[in-house]
Structures are given as C-alpha cells and as structure tokens.
Amino acid sequence: xxxxAKRIRTNRPGGKADTVxxxxxxxxxxxxDNEPCVLTIGQTDTLPSxxxxxxxxxxxxxxxxxxxxxxxxxxxxxxxxYTFADRDRAGTELEQRVISISYLALTxxxxxxxxxxxxxxxWYDYFPWExxxxxxxxxxxxxxxxxxxxxxxxxxxxxxxxxxxxxAAIAFGxxxxxxxxxxxxxxxxxxxxxxxxxxxxxxSVLPPPVRGKSMxxxxxxxxxxxxxxxxxxxxxRPVVFExxxxxxxxxxxxxxVEALAGRLxxxxxxxxxxxxxxxxxxxxxxxxxxxGRPAKLYRxxxxxxxxxxxxxxxxxxxxx
Amino acid sequence: xxxxAKRIRTNRPGGKADTVxxxxxxxxxxxxDNEPCVLTIGQTDTLPSxxxxxxxxxxxxxxxxxxxxxxxxxxxxxxxxYTFADRDRAGTELEQRVISISYLALTxxxxxxxxxxxxxxxWYDYFPWExxxxxxxxxxxxxxxxxxxxxxxxxxxxxxxxxxxxxAAIAFGxxxxxxxxxxxxxxxxxxxxxxxxxxxxxxSVLPPPVRGKSMxxxxxxxxxxxxxxxxxxxxxRPVVFExxxxxxxxxxxxxxVEALAGRLxxxxxxxxxxxxxxxxxxxxxxxxxxxGRPAKLYRxxxxxxxxxxxxxxxxxxxxx
DNA sequence: TGCGCTTATATTCTCATTGAGTATAATCGG
DNA sequence: CCGATTATACTCAATGAGAATATAAGCGCA
Numbered sequence: 269x270x271x272x273a274k275r276i277r278t279n280r281p282g283g284k285a286d287t288v289x290x291x292x293x294x295x296x297x298x299x300x301d302n303e304p305c306v307l308t309i310g311q312t313d314t315l316p317s318x319x320x321x322x323x324x325x326x327x328x329x330x331x332x333x334x335x336x337x338x339x340x341x342x343x344x345x346x347x348x349x350y351t352f353a354d355r356d357r358a359g360t361e362l363e364q365r366v367i368s369i370s371y372l373a374l375t376x377x378x379x380x381x382x383x384x385x386x387x388x389x390x391w392y393d394y395f396p397w398e399x400x401x402x403x404x405x406x407x408x409x410x411x412x413x414x415x416x417x418x419x420x421x422x423x424x425x426x427x428x429x430x431x432x433x434x435x436a437a438i439a440f441g442x443x444x445x446x447x448x449x450x451x452x453x454x455x456x457x458x459x460x461x462x463x464x465x466x467x468x469x470x471x472s473v474l475p476p477p478v479r480g481k482s483m484x485x486x487x488x489x490x491x492x493x494x495x496x497x498x499x500x501x502x503x504x505r506p507v508v509f510e511x512x513x514x515x516x517x518x519x520x521x522x523x524x525v526e527a528l529a530g531r532l533x534x535x536x537x538x539x540x541x542x543x544x545x546x547x548x549x550x551x552x553x554x555x556x557x558x559x560g561r562p563a564k565l566y567r568x569x570x571x572x573x574x575x576x577x578x579x580x581x582x583x584x585x586x587x588x
Numbered sequence: 589x590x591x592x593a594k595r596i597r598t599n600r601p602g603g604k605a606d607t608v609x610x611x612x613x614x615x616x617x618x619x620x621d622n623e624p625c626v627l628t629i630g631q632t633d634t635l636p637s638x639x640x641x642x643x644x645x646x647x648x649x650x651x652x653x654x655x656x657x658x659x660x661x662x663x664x665x666x667x668x669x670y671t672f673a674d675r676d677r678a679g680t681e682l683e684q685r686v687i688s689i690s691y692l693a694l695t696x697x698x699x700x701x702x703x704x705x706x707x708x709x710x711w712y713d714y715f716p717w718e719x720x721x722x723x724x725x726x727x728x729x730x731x732x733x734x735x736x737x738x739x740x741x742x743x744x745x746x747x748x749x750x751x752x753x754x755x756a757a758i759a760f761g762x763x764x765x766x767x768x769x770x771x772x773x774x775x776x777x778x779x780x781x782x783x784x785x786x787x788x789x790x791x792s793v794l795p796p797p798v799r800g801k802s803m804x805x806x807x808x809x810x811x812x813x814x815x816x817x818x819x820x821x822x823x824x825r826p827v828v829f830e831x832x833x834x835x836x837x838x839x840x841x842x843x844x845v846e847a848l849a850g851r852l853x854x855x856x857x858x859x860x861x862x863x864x865x866x867x868x869x870x871x872x873x874x875x876x877x878x879x880g881r882p883a884k885l886y887r888x889x890x891x892x893x894x895x896x897x898x899x900x901x902x903x904x905x906x907x908x
Numbered sequence: 909t910g911c912g913c914t915t916a917t918a919t920t921c922t923c924a925t926t927g928a929g930t931a932t933a934a935t936c937g938g
Numbered sequence: 939c940c941g942a943t944t945a946t947a948c949t950c951a952a953t954g955a956g957a958a959t960a961t962a963a964g965c966g967c968a
Contacts, residue, residue, distance in 0.1 A: 286642045287607035290687065320673075322606045322685070327673045351671045351689050353640075353647045365642070367610065367689075369671050519945080537927065539946080544925095560944025561934040839916080857956065859917080864954095880915025881963040 288353075288365040290320035292331040293487070295349065295494030296341065296373040298388065299511050304527045305377070305388035306491060309338055313389075313483040315490060317368075331371050339386030345510045346373040349493050352486060368486070372494045374510035389481075391495060392530075394488055396480045397440075398452055398495070400531045404441075407479060412459075413442055415477060419462035449529045450500045456492040499529055506547050509568040515551050517563035518542060547572055608673075608685040610640035612651040613807070615669065615814030616661065616693040618708065619831050624847045625697070625708040626811060629658055633709075633803040635810060637688075651691050659706035665830045666693040669813050672806060688806070692814045694830035709801075711815060712850075714808055716800045717760075718772055718815070720851045724761075727799060732779075733762055735797060739782035769849050770820045776812040819849055826867050829888040835871050837883035838862060867892055 294316045296307035308314055316335040324330030332343050353367040377388060392399040397408055413436075420432035439455045441447040459478060460468045466476035467488060482488055502508050508525055522538050542548060548566035555563045614636045616627035628634055636655040644650030652663050673687040697708060712719040717728055733756075740752035759775045761767035779798060780788045786802035787809075802808055822828050828845055842858050862868060868886035875883045 286609075286640065287684075288610050288640065289606075290608050320606065320608065320685075327671070327687075348670060350668060351647070364607075365640075367647075369687075517945090534927065534929095535945095536929085536947085540926095556935085558944070559936055559942075561936095561946080563945060837916085854956065855916095856918085856958085861955090876964085879913075879965055881917080881965095883916055 286365070288367050291317055291366055291368040292320055292327065292334055293317035293368050293370045293490055294331055294335050294343070294346075294373055295370065295491055296335060296339075296343065296375060297391075297494065297498065297511065298375050298377045299524055299527060300377055300388055300390075302523050302527050303390040303392070304495075306391050306394075306494075307335075307339055307341060308387050308389050310385050310387055313394075313481060313487070315483070315487045316386075317487075320369075327369055328371070335373070341375065341386060343373045344375055345507065346371050347497075348372075349490070349497060352490070354486065368490070370490045370493065372497055374498075374507060376511060376513065378513075391491060393481050394483065394491060395452065395456070395495070397455065397478075398449070398530050400447055400449070401526055404447065408440060411478060412440060412464075415464050416440070416458070416462055419464070447531070449531055450496060452499060453489075453492045453496040456489060460489070502528060506568070506572060509547075512568065515553065515565040515567050517555050517565060518548075519563060521548075521566075545572070606685070608687050611637055611686055611688040612640055612647065612654055613637035613688050613690045613810055614651055614655050614663070614666075614693055615690065615811055616655060616659075616663065616695060617711075617814065617818065617831070618695050618697045619844055619847060620697055620708055620710075622843045622847050623710040623712070626711050626714075626814075627655070627659055627661060628707050628709050630705050630707055633714075633801060633807070635803070635807045636706075637807075640689075647689055648691070655693070661695065661706060663693045664695055665827070666691050667817075668692075669810070669817060672810070674806065688810070690810045690813065692817055694818075694827060696831060696833065698833075711811060714801050714803065714811060715772065715776070715815070717775065717798075718769070718850050720767055720769070721846055724767065728760060731798060732760060732784075735784055736760070736778070736782055739784070767851070769851055770816060772819060773809075773812045773816040776809060780809070822848060826888070826892060829867075832888065835873065835885040835887050837875050837885060838868075839883060841868075841886075865892070 294307070296316065298305050298307070307316060309316060316338045318330075318334035318338070320327065320330050324333060327348075328346060331346065336342055349370040349372050351367060351369045353365065397405055397412060399405060416436040417433065420429050420436060423429045423432055436458060437443050437445055438448075439451050439458050456465070459465045463469050464476075464478045465480070465488070466482035467486070469476070476482065483491065498507070502525060508521065508528070511524055511528075512521060518539050519535075521542065522533055522535065525538075526533055547569060549569050551565045551567050553565045555565055614627070616636065618625050618627070627636060629636060636658045638650075638654035638658070640647065640650050644653060647668075648666060651666065656662055669690040669692050671687060671689045673685065717725055717732060719725060736756040737753065740749050740756060743749045743752055756778060757763050757765055758768075759771050759778050776785070779785045783789050784796075784798045785800070785808070786796035787806070789796070796802065803811065818827070822845060828841065828848070831844055831848075832841060838859050839855075841862065842853055842855065845858075846853055867889060869889050871885045871887050873885045875885055
C-alpha cells in the first residue's frame with residue numbers, strides 16, 4: 269500500500285519536484301524589567317536565523333543550533349509558529365525559492381552566558397502601538413487613525429472603502445470598539461497593506477509614516493506572529509512561567525502577563541484565578557524588595573502541565 | 589540595513605545551505621450525512637499531496653493546484669496546519685530531506701464536480717476511538733486502556749511508569765477524568781509511542797493491535813493534527829459554516845458540530861449561544877424534511893467574520 | 909376530527925464564573 | 939507611632955453555563 273501510494277503521489281505530470289532552501293527563524297522572548305524583549309543579533313534588527321542544514325537532525329535542533337551559535341543563548345521551550353514562503357520574500361533572488369519556518373521560544377535573560385553578539389530589544393520598540401498598559405498610546409488616535417482612514421478612502425469603490433474602515437476599526441478599536449491585544453498580527457498586516465510601515469515601501473525615498481523600528485526582510489511580520497500567538501496562548505495555557513524565575517511574587521507574575529498582553533489586569537481577580545487553578549505553590553519564603561508588606565514567594569507547580577489542557581485558565585484582562 | 593543583515597545571516601561557517609524538497613499535504617474536510625469526512629485519493633488512504641513546484645506562486649496556490657488536479661475538488665477556506673520534517677519520514681531516502689507543509693481545508697461535498705479519483709472517508713474510520721457521540725466507544729476501556737497500561741508498566745523505572753500512566757489517563761479520560769476531544773493529536777501520538785498503531789510498527793509482521801485504518805507515510809498524524817485543530821477552533825471561531833449549505837436548520841448545525849467534536853451538545857444551550865452571538869439570520873423559509881414541526885431555515889451572517897475575533901463564542905459541549 | 913408521535917421553539921432555575929470594588933494586614937522610614 | 943506602600947482577604951452584582959421543563963406545530967392514522 270505504501271508503494272502504490274508513493275507512485276500516485278510522485279509520478280504526475282507537472283510535478284517538477286523543485287528544491288528550496290529552508291530558513292529557520294526564531295522569535296526568542298524574555299522579560300527584562302517588566303518589558304517584553306526579543307532577542308536580536310547585535311544592533312541589526314535581525315532575528316536569529318539560519319539555513320536548515322543536513323547535519324541538523326530536526327527543524328527544532330537546527331533552530332536551537334543557530335540561535336546558540338549566533339547569540340550564545342540556549343533555548344528551552346520552543347513552539348512552531350508559521351511557515352512563510354512569499355516569493356518576493358528575499359527581494360530579487362527568484363531563481364531559488366526560500367521558505368522560512370519560524371519558531372517561538374520563551375526563556376529568561378539570565379540564561380545567556382555572555383552578552384556576545386546578542387541584544388535584547390523591547391518588542392514595543394517595533395510595535396509602539398501595541399503597549400496599552402498606560403492607556404491607549406496617543407499615536408493610535410493621532411497618527412494611525414487618520415492615516416488608516418485616509419487609506420480606506422483611497423479605495424476605488426464605496427464597498428471597499430467601508431470594508432477597509434471596518435477592518436481598521438476592528439483591529440485598532442476605533443469607534444468605541446474594544447481593544448483586542450490578540451490582533452497584533454492583523455494590525456501589522458493592515459499597516460503593511462496601507463503602506464504605513466517601512467517594510468511596505470522599501471525602495472521608496474519617503475520616510476516611514478508611522479513610528480516604530482522596522483526589521484530586516486519579513487522579520488517584523490514574524491515577530492508580530494509570535495506576539496499574537498503568545499498573547500492568545502497565555503490565556504489558556506500556563507506558558508508564562510517559562511519566562512519567570514524559579515521563585516516569584518504574584519505581583520511579579522501579574523506584571524509579566526501585563527507586559528506580554530500590553531494591558532493591565534485586575535489584581536484580585538488575577539490572584540483568585542491563579543490560586544483557583546492551583547498553578548503555583550508557596551515556597552515558604554517572602555520577598556522583601558520594595559517598600560510595603562513582604563510578599564509571599566511562589567513557584568510554578570509543574571504538575572499542572574501534565575494535568576491536561578488546563579481548561580478555562582482564562583486570564584482576567586481588564587476592560588477599557 | 590537590509591544588506592548588512594543578509595550578510596550576517598548567510599556568511600557563517602557550518603551553514604551549508606542544503607536544499608530540501610517540499611511536500612504540500614491537505615486535510616480536506618466535508619460533512620456527509622452527519623459524518624465528518626476527509627478527502628482521500630481513491631481507496632489508497634492517502635491525503636491529496638504533491639511537491640511544491642516553481643510554477644506555484646505561493647504555498648497555498650500550490651496546495652490548491654494539487655488538490656484540484658488529484659481530486660477535481662476546488663478549495664475554499666484553507667489554513668496552515670503544521671510543518672513536519674522528520675528525517676525518517678519517507679522511510680529510507682536520507683540523501684534528500686523532505687519537509688511536509690500541511691493545510692486544513694473546509695468545504696462541502698457538493699462542490700466536487702465529478703467523483704473522479706477522489707473518495708470521502710469518515711475520519712472515524714481512521715480514529716474509531718474519537719467518536720463519543722454514542723457514549724465512550726467500548727474499545728477505549730476494552731482495548732486501549734489495558735494496552736496502554738501494559739505499555740506504561742513496560743517502562744524501566746517507576747517514575748516513567750507513573751508518568752506514562754498519567755499521560756494516558758489524561759489523553760483518554762481514564763480514572764474518572766473528563767474526555768477532552770481536543771486532544772486527538774496527543775492520543776494518536778501516544779498510541780504511536782506505545783506502538784499500538786500500524787504506522788509505528790512498519791516492517792513488523794505482527795498485526796496492528798488497535799483497530800482503525802492506517803494511512804500512507806505520516807498522513808494519519810497529519811489528519812490527527814487537522815482534527816485537533818478543527819475541534820479546538822470551532823469553539824472560538826465560526827468556521828463550522830464553511831461546512832454548511834447556504835441554508836440550514838439549527839439542528840443540522842448542531843449535528844455538524846457534534847460530528848466534528850465527536851460528542852453531543854446540549855440542545856437549548858446550543859441554540860441560545862448561536863442566537864446570542866447573532867451568528868445566523870432567518871431566511872424566512874422552513875424545512876419540511878423529517879416528521880415533526882418544520883424548522884426555520886437560517887443562513888450564516890457573514891458580517892460576523894468582520895466583527896473581530898468573535899469573543900467567547902464557546903460552544904456548549906455537554907459533559908459526560 | 910382528534911390522538912399520539914415527532915421535532916421545534918420558548919422559558920425557567922440553578923450554580924459557577926467574572927468583573928469590580930472595598931477592607932484589613934504587614935512592613936518600612938521617618 | 940504615623941503614614942506611605944504593598945499584600946492579602948472578603949463582598950457583591952452581573953453574567954454565563956448547564957440542565958430541565960413547557961409549549962407549539964407539523965404528520966400519520968384510526
């Protein structure tokens with residue numbers, strides 16, 4: 269049966285089995301002082317990445333090897349993000365197709381031995397419109413909204429104009445709509461489509477119309493994919509703990525989630541939820557850091573990882 | 589900046605940029621008479637698939653081309669599933685690595701013009717333990733449980749034995765644990781690890797210990813990935829409607845979701861939820877099919893797709 | 909016609925979860 | 939010992955989920 273099927277799948281006209289190069293790209297996330305950071309190579313706004321080679325046993329091991337070689341940082345938790353294969357990806361080289369398999373990795377900065385050529389960058393440097401912890405950033409209504417409306421009104425027919433306005437309103441929470449932090453990727457893609465980010469106007473002499481650092485090739489899009497994935501995942505799986513030190517206070521945990529989500533959380537409800545699901549257990553020690561009453565230290569209960577898909581561990585993200 | 593980064597990413601020792609072949613594989617799902625079906629090629633237990641070729645503009649278009657050529661079935665909604673690159677995937681051919689990019693597609697059987705070489709197979713033929721609509725299938729406690737316990741007890745040290753037992757109990761809902769339909773992939777991987785499915789014992793002369801048709805290469809694993817993705821996705825995004833005819837009754841809709849989830853739904857709660865979220869609107873007609881009071885016909889409100897990520901559209905799947 | 913069968917639709921009643929606000933406890937620096 | 943600061947505990951209303959029951963509208967057939 270195996271053989272018959274193989275024949276069927278390969279002996280077909282038009283099936284020139286062209287070869288491609290595979291690029292492995294990593295979005296490595298860690299927290300630094302309540303800022304969500306991504307690992308880049310030096311100051312180049314480039315994510316760690318490299319070609320898949322024969323010596324790599326698997327995609328994951330290839331990725332780990334590249335990240336470790338380029339940044340000196342060993343990886344723990346990783347998860348596949350997406351496989352991109354835009355033909356116009358690397359610009360002009362059309363003779364050889366390159367597909368890019370991206371991964372999300374969660375670690376802690378301390379795990380890095382030497383700073384070496386690596387560099388931690390707050391991801392809000394690349395997406396300043398994504399941080400709503402201190403309220404909606406002024407640029408959303410001052411810059412993005414008018415530019416997006418301008419873009420929408422530039423459409424040929426009225427249906428498209430309405431459609432564009434609606435998409436922008438949903439993605440960015442215009443017109444009394446709620447802000448949805450999970451839509452980070454859609455927002456970036458919308459700005460790209462509206463040619464408001466630098467990547468969409470490569471080759472142009474005009475300055476990028478919207479503030480926010482750009483990245484090499486499609487790396488900012490990959491980063492946006494990672495952010496969106498992480499933001500939605502922390503709501504139903506206890507992955508935040510990959511970013512936490514062995515012992516932490518509940519407030520530290522809350523600040524971490526807030527940093528990732530880019531919005532504030534209701535304190536008591538957050539604590540109630542964490543305790544309800546028995547995600548943590550007390551270490552017995554207390555933290556005496558800042559002024560005020562000392563906080564109990566907790567550690568993650570690794571057992572919960574084996575207790576199934578932690579149903580309904582929804583994090584109570586506060587509303588507007 | 590683009591150029592500098594490109595140099596950094598490619599001029600590195602050990603970076604032999606080996607080329608690979610890319611295989612595109614589709615899990616095409618449709619409903620037939622309240623059975624969730626997957627599109628296969630003839631009777632070969634093979635998913636539609638083919639190599640990515642230069643003439644394909646993108647991964648998606650390549651996939652569409654292959655599926656249409658092999659089955660005559662045009663695709664509507666598709667979504668990327670996962671990229672596999674097991675070195676031992678295709679068996680023995682180690683000189684050329686093959687990675688497999690898989691997609692999930694949702695359609696309706698009627699869309700196919702001619703039956704041609706395609707064939708719709710109930711996915712429960714491949715995963716008989718996944719259908720809990722008529723209660724937990726006997727094979728779960730009669731076959732799977734003893735075999736998995738046997739496998740667990742075959743481990744060297746006690747810790748691994750406990751760990752295996754726990755994993756099995758979580759995945760299959762042993763020991764009073766609830767059944768979680770979303771874990772379809774974990775269940776298959778567990779059975780594979782325990783060498784209880786045919787794919788895990790290729791080359792052996794022994795018969796497969798667990799009932800359920802196998803598929804070519806790793807296609808059953810890809811199918812399991814698709815099932816798991818679809819089962820979890822119907823809970824927060826209105827993708828079911830891709831599988832529905834233009835007009836349908838609420839009961840038909842419920843039966844469809846039940847078929848996908850492999851478990852029953854509480855009727856009134858289901859209707860309440862659908863109406864609450866305004867996912868559908870009445871067509872004005874009624875269905876006079878079976879005996880009993882005629883049911884109102886509804887159509888999907890496509891507007892909701894543009895109303896953001898349909899927050900909390902959780903489907904009320906009934907408990908034990 | 910009307911009775912029973914079947915399916916559709918509406919209503920009600922808990923109980924758990926969620927969002928939000930308020931109160932009390934413990935430490936520190938003066 | 940006071941007030942600033944942070945931690946932890948408790949309360950309350952609104953909402954949503956699960957489950958059960960009631961009523962409506964067709965059909966077939968005596």
